[in-house]
Every structure is written in C-alpha cells, then in structure tokens.
Amino acid sequence: MYPGIHNFSEIGKLNKVLLHRPGEELESLTPATLERLLFDDIPYLKVAQEEHDRFAEVLRENGVEVIYYVDEVAKAIADPARQIQLVNDFLNISKIHAKGLRASMTSLLLDMPPKQMVTKMIAGIKRCEVATKQPTSLMDLVDDDYPFVSDPMPNLYFTRDPGACVGEGINIHRMHTPARKRESLLLKYMFLYNRDFATQDNKMWYDLSDSYSIEGGDVLVLSKDIVAVGLSERTTVSGAETFARNLLQNSDFKKVLAFDIPETRAFMHLDTVFTMVDYDKFTIHPEIEGPLSVYEMTLDEHGELRFGAIKEELKDILALELKLPAVDLIRCGGGDLMAAQREQWNDGSNTLCIAPGRVITYERNYVTNDLLAKHGLDVLTVPSAELSRGRGGPRCMSCPVNRDDL
Known part of the structure; x- marks a missing residue:
C-alpha cells in the first residue's frame, strides 16, 4: 500500500x-x-x-x-450523506434542472449501493430508465429522440x-x-x-x-x-x-x-x-x-x-x-x-x-x-x-x- x-x-x-x-x-x-x-x-x-x-x-x-x-470513488462516498452530495453535484454538472427528471434520477442513483451508483454514472442513464409519470415542468414533457438523459463516459x-x-x-x-x-x-x-x-x-x-x-x-x-x-x-x-x-x-x-x-x-x-x-x-x-x-x-x-x-x-x-x-x-x-x-x-x-x-x-x-x-x-x-x-x-x-x- x-x-x-x-x-x-x-x-x-x-x-x-x-x-x-x-x-x-x-x-x-x-x-x-x-x-x-x-x-x-x-x-x-x-x-x-x-x-x-x-x-x-x-x-x-x-x-x-x-x-x-x-x-476508489465508492470508498469516498461510503457515507450516505456523501452519496447525496455526489448525486446533486453530478446532476448540476450534467445540467439536469427539470424537477421531475431530477427527482427521478436522484431516486434511481440513491437506490443503488455506492459501487453500482458510480458504475451507473459512468455507463450513462437512459430516458427509459427515468421516465416521469407526471410532468412537473414543460422540460419534463418536451422529448427528443436522443436516448440518454445523462451521457455515458x-x-x-x-x-x-x-x-x-x-x-x-x-x-x-x-x-x-x-x-x-x-x-x-x-x-x-x-x-x-x-x-x-x-x-x-x-x-x-x-x-x-x-x-x-x-x-x-x-x-x-x-x-x-x-x-x-x-x-x-x-x-x-x-x-x-x-x-x-x-x-x-x-x-x-x-x-x-x-x-x-x-x-x-x-x-x-x-x-x-x-x-x-x-x-x-x-x-x-x-x-x-x-x-x-x-x-x-x-x-x-x-x-x-x-x-x-x-x-x-x-x-x-x-x-x-x-x-x-x-x-x-x-x-x-x-x-x-x-x-x-x-x-x-x-x-x-x-x-x-x-x-x-x-x-x-x-x-x-x-x-x-x-x-x-x-x-x-x-x-x-x-x-x-x-x-x-x-x-x-x-x-x-x-x-x-x-x-x-x-
């Protein structure tokens, strides 16, 4: 070590x-x-x-x-409060501002253990994984044919x-x-x-x-x-x-x-x-x-x-x-x-x-x-x-x- x-x-x-x-x-x-x-x-x-x-x-x-x-990132976010902080920072840097979509992505990521959460952030998040049932803003409703709400890395x-x-x-x-x-x-x-x-x-x-x-x-x-x-x-x-x-x-x-x-x-x-x-x-x-x-x-x-x-x-x-x-x-x-x-x-x-x-x-x-x-x-x-x-x-x-x- x-x-x-x-x-x-x-x-x-x-x-x-x-x-x-x-x-x-x-x-x-x-x-x-x-x-x-x-x-x-x-x-x-x-x-x-x-x-x-x-x-x-x-x-x-x-x-x-x-x-x-x-x-190494998973070790850094072992504390649940740190996981919430990372998800917020990740959504901000990804420019995810629509309330419904943001809430849906937050739930998706925080429901995962740390290692899986980091892997998912890297793999990308598809629209179909976070489809909002009830739109809370026009941005939630307006769609395009691009498959990702958060690009892969x-x-x-x-x-x-x-x-x-x-x-x-x-x-x-x-x-x-x-x-x-x-x-x-x-x-x-x-x-x-x-x-x-x-x-x-x-x-x-x-x-x-x-x-x-x-x-x-x-x-x-x-x-x-x-x-x-x-x-x-x-x-x-x-x-x-x-x-x-x-x-x-x-x-x-x-x-x-x-x-x-x-x-x-x-x-x-x-x-x-x-x-x-x-x-x-x-x-x-x-x-x-x-x-x-x-x-x-x-x-x-x-x-x-x-x-x-x-x-x-x-x-x-x-x-x-x-x-x-x-x-x-x-x-x-x-x-x-x-x-x-x-x-x-x-x-x-x-x-x-x-x-x-x-x-x-x-x-x-x-x-x-x-x-x-x-x-x-x-x-x-x-x-x-x-x-x-x-x-x-x-x-x-x-x-x-x-x-x-x-």
Whole structure:
C-alpha cells in the first residue's frame, strides 16, 4: 500500500497507478454519438476489457499497485450523506434542472449501493430508465429522440486526462469538452474523501471550477524542479498559466515549461507526440520538432509569474533544463514519415515509463518498439486492437499516483 500522492518524475519506479476498466459505457457508442462522445470508432467491449486486463497484469507483474476509479470513488462516498452530495453535484454538472427528471434520477442513483451508483454514472442513464409519470415542468414533457438523459463516459479509461498527480498534489482538471467534464468530478471526490488515495497533506493545484481548460495528457513531470505543459487542442494558454502560478507559488517546483504543439486531432495532447522514457531519452513524433515553440514560467523576486521564450532546439533545451550533457530524441516510426504518421495515430509516442528505461507500449507499433529496444530500452508490449480505437496509448490509460524519487 502506498497512501497519498507522491510523483516527482515521469520515469521513477511506478508504485501505484489509477486505471478504469472499460465497461458498459463503450456499449453506448453508436455511429450517431461518436462525434459527441469523442470517438472515431466503436470498440468491441469484450476484447477491449481483455486487452485492458492484460495491461493491468503487466503493471502488477512489475510491482505496481493497481487501483480502479469505481472502487476508489465508492470508498469516498461510503457515507450516505456523501452519496447525496455526489448525486446533486453530478446532476448540476450534467445540467439536469427539470424537477421531475431530477427527482427521478436522484431516486434511481440513491437506490443503488455506492459501487453500482458510480458504475451507473459512468455507463450513462437512459430516458427509459427515468421516465416521469407526471410532468412537473414543460422540460419534463418536451422529448427528443436522443436516448440518454445523462451521457455515458466512454473516455474514462484514459485516466490520465481528468487529473494529474504532480509532486505531492493534484490537478482536478476542467476538461475541454462537455463529454468529459463529469470525469473530473469523480476524481475530486476521490481526492477529497478517500484517505487511501490522497492524504490530508496532499494539495490541489487546479480545480475543475477554474475558468480554463487543461487536461492531463498535457502535463509531464520532468524532474523535482520542472513540469512541462502542452498548449494543445485541449489545454489553453490561460489554463497552463493558472496551473503554473498555483504550483510555483505553493510548492518547491522551480519552473514550468510550456510546449506549444499544433492543434490537430492527431496531436491531441503533448503526450501523444512526446514522452520521457529514461533519464536522457524521449520519444517524439518528428512532425512536431519544426513548429514547436517552448516558453518558460518562473517566479520573480516578488513571487509573481515571469515569462520568457526559449529559442534553442528542443534537445538542447531538455539537456540544459535536466542538467545532462545531451539527450536522445527517439523519433516515432524511425526515419520513415509514413510509419511515423501511422504509428503516431495508434499512439506510438504514448509510452508509459514504469521505471527508468522500462516502458509499456502497444504491440502494434512494431517499428517504434524495435527502435526503442535498439536504444537500450526494456519494452513491454500489450495488445491494443480495440483499446487503440479511443485514440490513446498506455500513458493515456494511466494516472500515476505514487512513484519512487530518482
């Protein structure tokens, strides 16, 4: 058992990780709801679960304690009063305001034991499950053909995004899209009320009530002094600045580096194109090296944020910031641009480092995996025919809670 949040690197031995095993929410995807729910395809749930179970098994085989979203939120709401509070917060963030519908959904959820209640919130609530017999407002009466009153959360198996454990604190993120906002609410309950997950001493660097979007795939803990943030399709400049200010003013971290990456679906988050895999090695998608701009945020003598642009090449910036003679950028797909594009689409750069030089990757990205092995890395592969349909790799599917210090 590793109580509390402690995470000062991307590569220290991973002790504890938060996952979500895909469930019924994937069965709610249809061609009509794919765009709304941020998927490009419909995964086959049975195989996706088998692949995810293998991912968890590889983690356990390497000494990692695996915890799951549903279990940890259920622990946080063991008190019936807490269950009522969560249901109210859940209905508010879901924008359920019609009195009859709200009462019906409240009854449905509170009649369930905690674990089942959390599972139902994730799976989605259908209109037919909460049909109101006597409407109390026009909103109760007006119907449409959309089957859900509360959308499923099919993206939750990418546990990296709703939050990020940084140092001895956590970000509870304001997600960029409505489809994912409720995921952060469940994490907030875990943080506030589950003392196995977070201790009283752990701090919050960002709250889902903050004004700007930021997502965990854009947050990388490079060292005990430096955190990197991607400015991406889903993390705003203001979100990165708010996080940097809260972190630097309330912790021992010294600097936040902002990486400005192209805003495209393929380059959704920083970790889809750039991850740290050893003390001096990084995976990178070759197409971001040219257009990448890097900025730094530090505190001045008055404790206020100071900003600067860094003009050097990425490998020189990383070597300088990490106090290394040089760093090795391992390009996804090798020198073959077509292989790089194909494997990056299936998250070839999205490696999860579980100890220095030991990484978990999708087995389908064989060009990049072979390259990683040639650079001296210990590559552990997992199957991903169905998991990869959600556009996220092993790093996306994991929220490290506790790592050894380097």
